[in-house]
Amino acid sequence: MLAELSPALIAEVERAAKLLASKQRICVLTGAGISAESGIPTFRDKQTGLWENYAAEDLATPEAFARDPKLVWSWYQWRRQLVADKKPNPAHDALAQWQQHAAKSGQRLTLITQNVDDLHEQAGSRVTHLHGNLWQNRCSQCNTPYDNGSGMEENSKRDVSFNEDLLTCQHCGDYIRPDIVWFGEALPVEAWRAAEDAAANCEAFISIGTSSLVYPAAGLAQLAKQNGAKIIEINPHPTPNTIVDITLAEKAGVVMPLLIQKILGRVEHS
Template sequence: MLAELPSGLIAEVERAAKLLATKQRICILTGAGISAESGIPTFRDKQTGLWENYSAEDLATPDAFARDPKLVWSWYQWRRQQVASKKPNPAHIALAQWQYHSRSTHHQLTLITQNVDDLHEQAGSVVTHLHGNLWRNKCSRCDTPYQSQSNGSYDSEDSINFDEALIICQHCDGYIRPDIVWFGESLPVQSWQTAEEAAADCDVFISIGTSSLVYPAAGLAQLAKHNGAKIIEINPYPTPNTLVNITLAAKAGVILPELVKRMGVL
């Protein structure tokens, strides 16, 4: 696969591998691009079917849920159906293998994601979610986590209930909502603290499938850079960012398997 890439990109992959092989603490942030390679639409993609006249940004807000909870809940149930059959791609698998390998070599690899799917977990990774989890629910009023009484929880494709009927919290009678960080809401305190600590303490910060210009990604990369870390970006559409030391302008599913192979992980 790597032989099909331009010689300049091959050289950059090898340079990144040599850098990473000498470092102990790696912080990785993944975004929508890595999930898109598994067929999961991004927020920038045009909505389809019944939702083509709606904007994702207009539905993923507390105000939208307060105004029309049935509409927002139905949209998330539709999104869950779109994501349920998707599987990890070679990028997810390579990251999981790298993380597993790092435990035996006493390296520290912290994986953080802006994605709400569970493809990293399916691949075997331990990951910190900054924007919540599509398969979890909570009360919109009291924040109590919700588990379905009929099928346990959204733990696997076989146990998912896509019913669009609204659910009432047993504790306060509020409506149950997806446990997602919506526009206008704060990131989870513990998850953000984990991300900040990992970025501040890393030797190399890797941005995969997400812009290095948009927050919170930009804030983490800047924090890492400020503390002396090298920055690697893996993105077929790289951002014009002076923070980045090495740019790998190709899909993560192509780059990551080759990168970890050259590091001796595979």
């Protein structure tokens, strides 16, 4: 792995590790880039197969679901099939390792994601989802979580059928939709409150694999900076963001294991 990193990048990893090992409150925001390394297409990738004539932005809206619920539901079932066999990559694993170690060492590491997959959970992390969860459904009218008959209100990937038939709410009879934040919808109140609190009170904020273009999540780094936090960006294509203190211009799966190894080494010897 070290052979893939330039001396300049290794030096920046060392600088980031030194900074992070000295902080007690850390906030991490992950975006589509970390999931793309596990083979999950980003939302802005061109659609393929049956869906190549559709833009994601035209399907992921309340209006699209009201107009043609079967079309939108079928698209999400297709997306679930694309994601179902994907596994965490070394970046997910490294974050989970760090979070578990932090709980024992006194660091407070809050992990927030814009992604709707469950790769952080698969790796063993506790994570706040800002944009919903692909494996959960709710009523499009009364918002009641969909009970799939397993005795649990919330679906897990193991319980999902990829059948494209529409489902209806047991309470009001309206159609069931994915529990995803669509264009034009507000973020979940509790999740956003937790994210804002973590960003406003952290000493270091790490942005991993996100374009920093999708608001309001993109404002979290600014909120952290305004409150005195140092900002670290991990992205093979760094954003032109003037608030970033340290840039690690490499794939998360390549740089994160080394970063976490060095952080934990410093924490244990501090």
